[in-house]
Amino acid sequence: MSASGVQEIPVLWRGDVLVVGGGSAGCAAATAAARSGARTLLVEATGFLGGTGAAVLDTFYGFYAPGRSDRVVGGIGWELCERLFAREQAFERPNTYGAGTGVTYEPEALKLVWDELTEEAGVATLLHATVSQVVMDGDRITEVVAETKAGSVRLAASVVVDASGDAEVAWRAGAALERPDGQQRVQPLTATFRLGNVDLAATPTAELHRLMREAAASGEFALPRTEGSAHRTVLPRVVHTNMTRVSDVNPLDPWELSAAEREGRRQVHEYVRFLKARVPGYEESYLLGVSGRIGVRESRRLVGEYVLTRDDVLSARRFPDEITQCGAPIEDHAAGSSTIWQYVGGDADPTGLTYGVPYRCLLPRDVAGLVVAGRCLSATHDAHASVRSMAQCMAMGQAAGTAAALAASSGRPPAAVDVTDLRRALEEAGVLLDQPSSARVDGRVSQ
Ligand SMILES: Cc1cc2nc3c(=O)[nH]c(=O)nc-3n(C[C@H](O)[C@H](O)[C@H](O)COP(=O)(O)OP(=O)(O)OC[C@H]3O[C@@H](n4cnc5c(N)ncnc54)[C@H](O)[C@@H]3O)c2cc1C
Known part of the structure; x- marks a missing residue:
């Protein structure tokens, strides 16, 4: 201007x-x-x-x-x-x-x-x-x-x-x-979340990833990423995750970014369902919060x-x-x-x-x-x-x-x-x- x-x-x-x-x-x-x-x-x-x-x-x-x-x-x-x-x-x-x-x-x-x-x-x-x-x-x-x-x-x-x-x-x-743009790919977006009341020691990371692969292969859970982080935080029994993956999104397109926020949130609830149902230590956990916005890497x-x-x-x-x-x-x-x-x-x-x-x-x-x-x-x-x-x-x-x-x-x-x-x-x-x-x-x- x-x-x-x-x-x-x-x-x-x-x-x-x-x-x-x-x-x-x-x-x-x-x-x-x-x-x-x-x-x-x-x-x-x-x-x-x-x-x-x-x-x-x-x-x-x-x-x-x-x-x-x-x-x-x-x-x-x-x-x-x-x-x-x-x-x-x-x-x-x-x-x-x-x-x-x-x-x-x-x-x-x-x-x-x-x-x-x-x-x-x-x-x-x-x-x-x-x-x-x-x-x-x-x-x-x-x-x-x-x-x-x-x-x-x-x-x-x-x-x-x-x-x-x-x-x-x-x-x-x-x-x-x-x-x-059409030619230039960017890294996927991720909505993170925190869970309360988790016994993280009950499942080592390698076992968590194995359970993810098993759950995804069973067709019972839709998990786009079968690895990622669930780690301890400053707060007792609270874990922070980096698991969801929303791919092929142009984060500069208003419609695509809006859809990605909704998809990220949907995935969070699916991962929570999986963790509670399949992973020892998460049985009594609860969702504390989803990231304030979806994470844009690039x-x-x-x-x-x-x-x-x-x-x-x-x-x-x-x-x-x-x-x-x-x-x-x-x-x-x-x-x-x-x-x-x-x-x-x-x-x-x-x-x-x-x-x-x-x-x-x-x-x-x-x-x-x-x-x-x-x-x-x-x-x-x-x-x-x-x-x-x-x-x-x-x-x-x-x-x-x-x-x-x-x-x-x-x-x-x-x-x-x-x-x-x-x-x-x-x-x-x-x-x-x-x-x-x-x-x-x-x-x-x-x-
Ligand atoms: C899912 C995910 C996981 C990641 N994991 C890690 C990790 O574990 N550890 C690590 O070190 N890095 C990680 N990264 C990378 C790292 O988080 C980012 O590269 C870094 O935070 C970028 O910092 P920044 O200050 O450049 O941008 P940001 O932290 O995004 O800050 C940009 C700010 O600008 C503001 N803004 C934007 N447009 C305007 C405007 N027009 N007017 C006024 N304000 C505006 C925004 O609101 C925002 O607050 C991750 C990234 C993502 C997305």
């Missing part, structure tokens, strides 16, 4: 850095920008912070790499974990395969701690505000329009961070994007200054402008009833290797004044299936917010931020940019 077309809409806020989306990436971005001295606004469509991490999930992956015991991500994400640990609202769940050791947290506590971290940093937060338009001056984004209970409002900033998960701002600004992604690839992941590539690192495997859920894992470094077993995520993955090629963070970063489908864990989303957010503040204070575009300055600021803020006890071998970093 041109600047002349929005003159009638009142300006509600004007400042340095505007962050759209209050999930893992957006909360970290806003906290980092405000701590760097920028006047910062965080805009979130729902009534709480935490995004997918609060509405759908309960375990951060990506702080640890499978196959090694030291942490590979620090910064604001780890500070958040420490606050949760201190309140006994989180614990580490050891796992040497899959995505590595996770940090399982209570989602209600997560919302509260994000409120605290953003408030303490001095972030102004608008909840129940959905960004619906952008205002451009040539190729530069200058404002966004958000829909609120007071109607449309304009929000103006030197730099905008798109942490909306679906690249809402980049899309509206006309940035080059990859998006689901939708629009930026095609930015650099596109992270499968080869970068499998060859454990490092970059001079990397702003975080990732050791999570490529975890592809789109393979029938099971999930395919491919580890960083290309080995069959986890080795603890990580690769770097370049700052350029957060920068559009064609829109100025914009930085992207979180699951809508610039990456191919395969690389995205590795880098999308929440620890990496928080790290990308911290980098985007810090870069946005540096750009706003210097009056230069985000693409002109000195990467050495950015990396120094991130390290001073506790971000782990390389593996301390590592040796470089053929460009790879081995442990």
